[in-house]
Amino acid sequence: MTGKSLLITGCSSGIGYDAAQGMRARGWRVFASCRQEADCRRLRDEGFDSPRIDLTDTASIHAGLAEVLAATGGTLDALFNNGAFALPGAVEDLPTDGLREIFETNVFGWHELTRAVIPVMRAQGHGRIVQNSSVLGFVSYPWRGAYVTTKYALEGLTDTLRIEMRDTPIKVILIQPGPITSNIRQNAVPHFERWIDWKASARAAQYRDSLLKRLYAGDLGPDPFELPPGAVTAKLAHALGADRPRPRYRVTTPTHLSNIGRRLLPTRVLDWIIARG
Secondary structure, three states: OOOOEEEEOOOOOHHHHHHHHHHHHOOOEEEEOEOOHHHHHHHHHOOOEOOEOOOOOHHHHHHHHHHHHHHHOOOOOEEEEOOOOOOOEOHHHOOHHHHHHHHHHHHHHHHHHHHHHHHHHHHHOOEEEEEEOOHHHOOOOOOEHHHHHHHHHHHHHHHHHHHHHHHOOEEEEEEEEOOEOOOHHHHHHHHHHHHOOHHHOOOHHHHHHHHHHHHHOOOOOOOOOOEOOHHHHHHHHHHHHOOOOOOEEEEOHHHHHHHHHHHHOOHHHHHHHHHOO
16 A cells, blocks of 8 residues: 555545545545445546445445455545535425435434544544535525535534544544535436425425526536636645644635625625525
8 A cells, every 4th residue: 555545435526536536646545435336336447446335324334444444454544524415495395304314415424434434543543534514514595405404514513523533633624615516416406306396385486487497407507606626625635734734624715705704794684695696
């Protein structure tokens, strides 16, 4: 084995795939995990170690981590929790079972994997845990209630863990991207179709005028201020390489502006701005 070891979840595309490529180019031995075995095979063909980790499956989480540790001789220098999905729709139309399902992947799976990694890092005397959050981890946007809720929960869990780990050699870091080029919108469509009965909603006309156009209209072009996933990889590289990494790394102009807005503006004013899009 050469280089430090890094396990990344959610590497089939987007941020995870770019992070795997970028960190390997920086000399890390990257374990690029995916939920689907077909994606793992594709990454193995590209020269990656690619354990299959389904964040909704406890056995898969522990088997995937065991595969990593077997390859490294029982050590792991860093974990980048990234695998997640979105479930768009108005909160009043979101079935509770749908909310439970997104929490299984976006929060509970991350928590289980993180807990399994911590003893390894304690034993080796160092480690970094980086959590890929979002601008939606500290401000809310309409139609995104399920995803927002998971990211708010992740932020609270990570802040607590960071404080608790102060007496250990393990550093815990958040990355907060804004609009990043990815397949998250396309990947959200099956979840929307499974859980949201928009035609029966009191907001059916609003769905037609806004959300459905974004989900089904094809290529709408990039959002304003959208950055490529390499912008997140650059922050990840700093978080893993700095002697004193920041607790938070914000990515994209909207993330920085949203942080300023939530600190300086009255809630009603910020709500008005966000509601206007």
